[in-house]
């Protein structure tokens with residue numbers, strides 16, 4: 001039996017769905033792939049449960065229920081405090097370990113880098129480690145590869161070869177990163193990537209079209225687990241900007257988050273509010289959106305939040321499109337990603353489907369883990 005020991009950071013919506021799916025599919029993985037995936041550490045923001053033999057399934061399910069009710073692992077009878085993710089990798093890691101990041105925090109970066117230094121594998125749903133400094137991206141992406149020709153970093157697509165996966169960082173469970181990597185690996189020339197990359201903003205825009213109030217739809221998207229922990233990351237465009245940057249860096253472009261041109265959907269004075277205050281203040285934006293959507297509808301148009309990666313530049317922001325266009329016909333959390341390339345021309349290669357949701361995302365993370373068990 002092949003064994004991959006799992007250290008999981010983040011037991012929020014995606015992390016909990018992942019644990020449930022891992023437990024549910026244990027026999028599938030054993031019978032079909034001869035694979036077992038013991039979870040040796042489960043970590044939240046300030047606590048952890050560690051068991052080097054693998055936390056048993058009954059305890060895992062109990063722990064995710066405890067987390068769903070707002071519990072902290074530091075206070076659980078099986079758990080204890082932790083303030084240092086790299087320390088967890090140090091004590092719980094061993095040959096054949098995969099570190100899975102389902103947080104929305106930069107605090108995991110040292111743990112991920114340590115994991116790669118030790119020869120462990122990594123899977124990220126978290127976009128932040130990939131969108132901080134270019135140097136961190138290079139180290140995460142180039143793991144396991146030899147240095148580039150002048151001793152510089154190895155090519156930033158080498159993660160595809162075996163040590164790491166971050167498929168769900170763009171388009172949740174949709175195969176966007178795998179497609180990008182395959183296009184690049186084949187020598188195809190990607191000239192433009194465009195579309196709508198946010199499940200939350202798709203849900204909001206199509207909800208507005210149905211005549212619903214902006215505030216009501218955003219609160220619902222938050223409750224359903226589509227938004228980032230702070231929904232301003234979605235509404236301000238920074239989450240889509242991160243996705244655009246991940247795609248651009250995947251093409252080998254050397255850009256930073258500050259280089260992405262971002263237009264947000266709420267006024268900057270709302271940045272100083274707490275998350276709850278922001279959610280409470282949303283009705284003040286209802287009328288503006290209602291008017292914009294009505295004006296657009298009168299012209300046969302709808303509002304979408306679009307992204308473009310082209311000519312060494314990334315741009316994200318609201319735009320009006322024909323209600324009859326591919327973007328205009330999208331519904332709910334669906335994303336649409338077009339790859340315009342030398343071989344996919346004039347018609348682009350298109351990926352479309354659910355782009356947010358904890359179950360689809362967790363399933364994407366689980367596929368990444370299973371794939372990594374057979375690489376490297």
Ligand SMILES: NC(=O)C1=CN([C@@H]2O[C@H](COP(=O)(O)OP(=O)(O)OC[C@H]3O[C@@H](n4cnc5c(N)ncnc54)[C@H](O)[C@@H]3O)[C@@H](O)[C@H]2O)C=CC1
Pocket residue numbers: 009010011012013014015043044045046085102103104105107108125126127128168169171172199225226227228229355356357358361
């Ligand atoms: N929800 C979705 O549809 C999708 C989410 N993602 C990404 O997956 C990640 C998780 O998303 P959700 O589960 O929805 O968010 P969430 O807010 O429900 O869960 C994140 C969890 O990480 C924990 N955390 C924060 N810092 C930590 C640390 N240093 N160590 C351990 N745990 C820490 C938080 O306490 C929280 O419980 C995010 O990065 C998000 O961008 C990606 C694709 C789709």
Ligand SMILES: N[C@@H](CC=O)C(=O)O
Pocket residue numbers: 168169170171172197198199200201226227228234239355356357
């Ligand atoms: N908040 C994000 C979740 C996936 O990355 C979105 O709505 O797309």
